[in-house]
Amino acid sequence: MHRTGELYGQFKTLEQQKDTASLGMWIFLVTEVMFFGGIMLAYTLNRHVYFTAFAMGSNTLSLALGGFNTIVLLASSFTMAMAVWSSQTGKKPLISIFLILTIALGFVFFGVKYVEYSQKFRHHLVPGKSFNIFYCVNNPAGCPDMDAAELATEREELDKAQAQDPDLNAHAQLYYSAYFGMTGLHALHMVIGAGLLFWLLKESKAGRYTPQWNTPVDLVGLYWHFVDIVWIYLFPLLYLIDRHK
Amino acid sequence: MSEHDDANHIVSPRTYLVIILTLMALTGITVMAAFRDLGRFNIVVALAIATLKATLVVLYFMHAKFSPRRTQLVIIAGIFWLAILLFMTMSDYVSRIDYRGVRFPIMHRMVEGSERRG
Amino acid sequence: MSTQPNHRDPQFPERHYLNETYGIRSWLLTTDHKRIALLYLASVTFFFFVGGFFAMMIRLHLLTPSGYLLSADNYNRMFTMHGVTMVFFFLIPSIPAILGNFLIPLMVGAKDLAFPKINLLSWYIYIVGGAFTLYSMINGGLDTGWTFYTPFSTVYSNSAVAPAVVGVFITGFSSILTGLNFLVTVHTMRAPGMTWFRLPLFVWTHYATSIVMILGTPVIAITLALAAMERLFGLGFFNPAMGGDPILFQHLFWFYSHPAVYIMILPSMGVISELIPTFARKKLFGYHFVAAASLAIAVIGFLVWAHHMFLTGQSTYAALAFSFLTFLVAVPSAIKVFNWVATLFGGSISFDTPMLYAFGFLGLFLIGGLTGLFLGCLGVDIHIHDTYFVVAHFHYIMVGGAVMGYLGGLHFWWPKITGRMYPEWLARIAALILFVGFNLTFFPQFVLGYLGMPRRYHVYPPEFQVYNVMSTAGASILAVGYLLPMIYLTWAAFFGKVAGDNPWPATGLEWKTASPPPTENFPVTPEVTWEPYDFHDRPDLGLDVTHMPEVAPAHGDD
Numbered sequence: 068m069h070r071t072g073e074l075y076g077q078f079k080t081l082e083q084q085k086d087t088a089s090l091g092m093w094i095f096l097v098t099e100v101m102f103f104g105g106i107m108l109a110y111t112l113n114r115h116v117y118f119t120a121f122a123m124g125s126n127t128l129s130l131a132l133g134g135f136n137t138i139v140l141l142a143s144s145f146t147m148a149m150a151v152w153s154s155q156t157g158k159k160p161l162i163s164i165f166l167i168l169t170i171a172l173g174f175v176f177f178g179v180k181y182v183e184y185s186q187k188f189r190h191h192l193v194p195g196k197s198f199n200i201f202y203c204v205n206n207p208a209g210c211p212d213m214d215a216a217e218l219a220t221e222r223e224e225l226d227k228a229q230a231q232d233p234d235l236n237a238h239a240q241l242y243y244s245a246y247f248g249m250t251g252l253h254a255l256h257m258v259i260g261a262g263l264l265f266w267l268l269k270e271s272k273a274g275r276y277t278p279q280w281n282t283p284v285d286l287v288g289l290y291w292h293f294v295d296i297v298w299i300y301l302f303p304l305l306y307l308i309d310r311h312k
Numbered sequence: 313m314s315e316h317d318d319a320n321h322i323v324s325p326r327t328y329l330v331i332i333l334t335l336m337a338l339t340g341i342t343v344m345a346a347f348r349d350l351g352r353f354n355i356v357v358a359l360a361i362a363t364l365k366a367t368l369v370v371l372y373f374m375h376a377k378f379s380p381r382r383t384q385l386v387i388i389a390g391i392f393w394l395a396i397l398l399f400m401t402m403s404d405y406v407s408r409i410d411y412r413g414v415r416f417p418i419m420h421r422m423v424e425g426s427e428r429r430g
Numbered sequence: 431m432s433t434q435p436n437h438r439d440p441q442f443p444e445r446h447y448l449n450e451t452y453g454i455r456s457w458l459l460t461t462d463h464k465r466i467a468l469l470y471l472a473s474v475t476f477f478f479f480v481g482g483f484f485a486m487m488i489r490l491h492l493l494t495p496s497g498y499l500l501s502a503d504n505y506n507r508m509f510t511m512h513g514v515t516m517v518f519f520f521l522i523p524s525i526p527a528i529l530g531n532f533l534i535p536l537m538v539g540a541k542d543l544a545f546p547k548i549n550l551l552s553w554y555i556y557i558v559g560g561a562f563t564l565y566s567m568i569n570g571g572l573d574t575g576w577t578f579y580t581p582f583s584t585v586y587s588n589s590a591v592a593p594a595v596v597g598v599f600i601t602g603f604s605s606i607l608t609g610l611n612f613l614v615t616v617h618t619m620r621a622p623g624m625t626w627f628r629l630p631l632f633v634w635t636h637y638a639t640s641i642v643m644i645l646g647t648p649v650i651a652i653t654l655a656l657a658a659m660e661r662l663f664g665l666g667f668f669n670p671a672m673g674g675d676p677i678l679f680q681h682l683f684w685f686y687s688h689p690a691v692y693i694m695i696l697p698s699m700g701v702i703s704e705l706i707p708t709f710a711r712k713k714l715f716g717y718h719f720v721a722a723a724s725l726a727i728a729v730i731g732f733l734v735w736a737h738h739m740f741l742t743g744q745s746t747y748a749a750l751a752f753s754f755l756t757f758l759v760a761v762p763s764a765i766k767v768f769n770w771v772a773t774l775f776g777g778s779i780s781f782d783t784p785m786l787y788a789f790g791f792l793g794l795f796l797i798g799g800l801t802g803l804f805l806g807c808l809g810v811d812i813h814i815h816d817t818y819f820v821v822a823h824f825h826y827i828m829v830g831g832a833v834m835g836y837l838g839g840l841h842f843w844w845p846k847i848t849g850r851m852y853p854e855w856l857a858r859i860a861a862l863i864l865f866v867g868f869n870l871t872f873f874p875q876f877v878l879g880y881l882g883m884p885r886r887y888h889v890y891p892p893e894f895q896v897y898n899v900m901s902t903a904g905a906s907i908l909a910v911g912y913l914l915p916m917i918y919l920t921w922a923a924f925f926g927k928v929a930g931d932n933p934w935p936a937t938g939l940e941w942k943t944a945s946p947p948p949t950e951n952f953p954v955t956p957e958v959t960w961e962p963y964d965f966h967d968r969p970d971l972g973l974d975v976t977h978m979p980e981v982a983p984a985h986g987d988d
Contacts, residue, residue, distance in 0.1 A: 089379075089383070090382065090383070090386070093383050093386045093387070094386060096390070097386055097387075097389065097390035097393075100390040100391070100393075100394055101390070101393060101394065101397070104393075104394040104397050104398065105397070107394075107398065108397055108398055108401055108402075111398060111402060112401075112402065112405060115402075115405075115414070115416070116411065116412055116414050130343070134339065134343055137339050138336060138339060141332060141335045141336060141339065142332065144332070144335075144369060144373055145328055145329075145331075145332040145373075147373075148323070148328050148372075148373045149325060149328060152322065152323065152324075152325060152328070155322045156322065288373075288374075289374055292369050292370075292373045292374045293374075295369060295373075296365075296366045296369050296370070299362050299365045299366050299369070300359075300362050300366070302339075302342075302362075303342055303346070303358035303359070303361070303362050304358075307342065307343070307346035307354075307358055309354070310346040310347055311346065311347050311348055311349045311354070
């Protein structure tokens with residue numbers, strides 16, 4: 068492990084090293100854009116073709132939780148940017164503080180996601196053999212978190228949707244494939260990001276980052292902001308389909 | 313290559329604060345817009361706002377505004393390639409006469425037009 | 431180390447990258463790009479043998495029309511495993527991971543690549559991906575075709591699809607990391623004076639290849655991930671029974687897999703761009719055009735993928751657009767071929783082994799490329815799609831093109847890599863055997879395709895037997911052509927004649943350091959003041975207008 072500001076063997080100057088690292092991270096982020104792009108394509112096509120089912124699926128998501136998570140993640144981007152700023156201006160204690168805040172907000176996000184996912188699991192909305200979009204309306208006992216009024220609304224919506232799309236269950240499963248695929252992939256990236264943040268925290272506590280050398284903070288920051296950007300798109304695409312009905 | 317090294321330009325916390333508040337506000341606007349019936353413009357508005365938010369994050373939080381031109385080129389390339397993937401693939405589906413009973417608007421009008429003309 | 435080429439008595443350097451450190455750990459934990467290149471050489475060659483074994487099974491089985499050797503199911507496994515192994519574990523890594531890794535830092539004048547540890551990581555990722563795929567093979571392999579078309583691969587196949595798909599997914603990251611390393615290295619690690627237009631075309635083509643790797647490979651990664659999800663957990667994007675669309679899979683798959691073929695051919699074109707000027711003793715004709723054409727191939731190559739899907743029922747209008755773009759992508763390749771041939775004109779040509787491979791490339795790539803145009807033509811494709819015409823087309827490009835370049839490059843840079851020369855006459859004979867074997871194997875397949883024999887069929891009408899027998903006979907000759915270099919190159923690495931810094935002589939920066947190079951590549955950081963491929967004004971290499979370099983001195987007959 069090299070010390071602060073030490074040059075790796077293949078570089079001639081610190082500036083070349085920083086320049087190289089930065090370019091490497093940006094190119095890596097482009098690969099991530101294309102990676103998410105593939106599943107975005109699957110989403111785009113299926114949303115267009117099975118709009119009714121997608122709208123139905125989207126309306127079963129909790130807008131409150133999704134919106135809250137969006138704010139949480141945006142705030143974590145802010146704290147991350149502040150961590151980078153602290154490292155650029157040599158305010159070492161602040162680096163650790165902002166990193167801790169970022170990690171904390173990340174964990175809040177995970178917590179909310181856990182609540183959402185476990186609800187979907189209980190409601191038989193996870194793609195697979197037991198997927199059934201009609202589960203809650205047909206088995207109210209299995210969905211105690213939904214009261215009678217909510218169930219009635221959902222039954223009404225389901226009936227309307229099924230009139231338009233007789234194969235509603237199969238197509239709704241595609242929506243949930245997209246939901247779990249996209250948010251799952253996003254969550255995986257956040258877990259990796261959280262791991263990187265823990266590593267940064269450890270190094271930051273050891274006083275490694277200075278205005279002359281704060282490259283890891285900068286690069287992890289880029290990665291974290293990218294993960295935030297993915298969610299910026301996921302939120303409207305998954306949570307806000309046809310909400311005005 | 314003369315580089316405007318972004319380490320030389322430090323974005324101030326005040327700028328970050330302005331940006332984050334803007335992002336929060338835009339989130340609120342997105343949700344509000346989702347509850348208005350704008351027909352097929354709902355998705356357009358949603359994506360436009362999301363893109364605006366993403367642009368702010370890229371330009372300011374990720375310092376792209378103060379990064380060398382090469383970085384900006386890399387970003388543009390990534391967006392452009394994503395566009396190729398999405399638009400060219402969808403161009404296949406959109407230009408089919410009939411896809412699983414769904415008639416995409418462009419072909420629908422073309423087919424109707426030619427049917428009318430007989 | 432020596433500034434004047436001493437062709438009479440080349441010295442083997444005392445200290446170089448091979449003897450700097452000893453022991454298995456110094457190899458498995460190396461970050462030296464040259465050693466990593468050799469690690470790749472060993473593993474890629476291993477997979478070449480594996481893929482070659484499957485090829486042998488296919489050709490042996492096809493000796494008879496009724497197929498006595500393999501059942502239909504097992505035949506499917508043979509051609510699938512042949513394709514998966516050769517495409518993902520041989521062709522895509524071969525030149526970039528071996529020659530690219532070894533040479534790019536030397537060619538740009540750097541001590542190593544930008545990210546040496548990531549370079550080593552990418553080799554380990556390749557090994558892990560390969561292990562998964564081998565595991566799949568041991569469990570009976572898969573029978574879906576290397577294209578993994580759904581829903582057969584995701585729902586109905588009874589073979590070991592999941593491990594193979596995971597294996598290819600993992601290996602994709604090896605490719606991405608290599609491409610990332612090359613892109614950044616070329617941008618930030620060039621020696622003083624090494625401007626973009628002084629770079630060898632080998633570097634330009636690897637730069638273009640890296641663009642393709644970066645932008646394309648993630649798409650197949652997500653596609654295979656989704657396919658694996660479908661197979662393992664029942665997600666339904668590609669399954670019609672659940673409302674999904676198999677054609678969506680094909681779009682996503684070919685979005686990468688078409689540019690992938692440019693990953694396979696561009697590095698080979700880069701090798702050819704080094705070989706032809708060297709052995710014609712003449713500056714490459716139209717350097718800027720060749721560099722621009724490499725980038726154009728990379729970019730336009732992303733716009734043509736649906737020409738693999740003309741018969742899927744896709745929109746006619748989209749098919750028209752893709753067909754037009756397919757014709758367009760042939761143009762930069764043609765520009766390059768023209769420029770290589772123009773380089774030969776008026777040159778002083780010597781027929782060393784690498785040049786023989788370059789000539790082979792020129793003819794065979796031309797045929798392969800032109801037949802691609804036939805396939806890109808909508809009306810014609812209806813008849814020849816999924817026939818042996820396609821098989822012949824891509825083998826002409828991949829074997830006649832990419833592998834010729836690979837072997838030519840291996841021979842050309844073998845003295846730099848090992849410090850010793852291979853036996854010239856044996857090598858020339860092997861090259862000729864390979865050329866004859868190749869054409870005998872694959873030319874009859876054009877005829878077969880034209881006559882209507884479908885690909886991926888384990889039986890065929892008896893009237894096609896004579897062509898199949900010719901093809902198999904050619905394959906056995908081709909195998910000899912492959913085995914010979916493997917044997918004599920290995921022998922030469924230990925017992926060949928000492929080569930010296932620059933045995934050819936060639937003009938690249940890599941020839942200005944010792945053979946084999948020291949670990950740090952250049953004892954003193956070079957400063958570049960010359961233009962590329964200048965055979966008339968390089969006194970530092972003994973090349974100037976007053977005397978022509980000696981032809982075939984140190985690399986004489988053996």
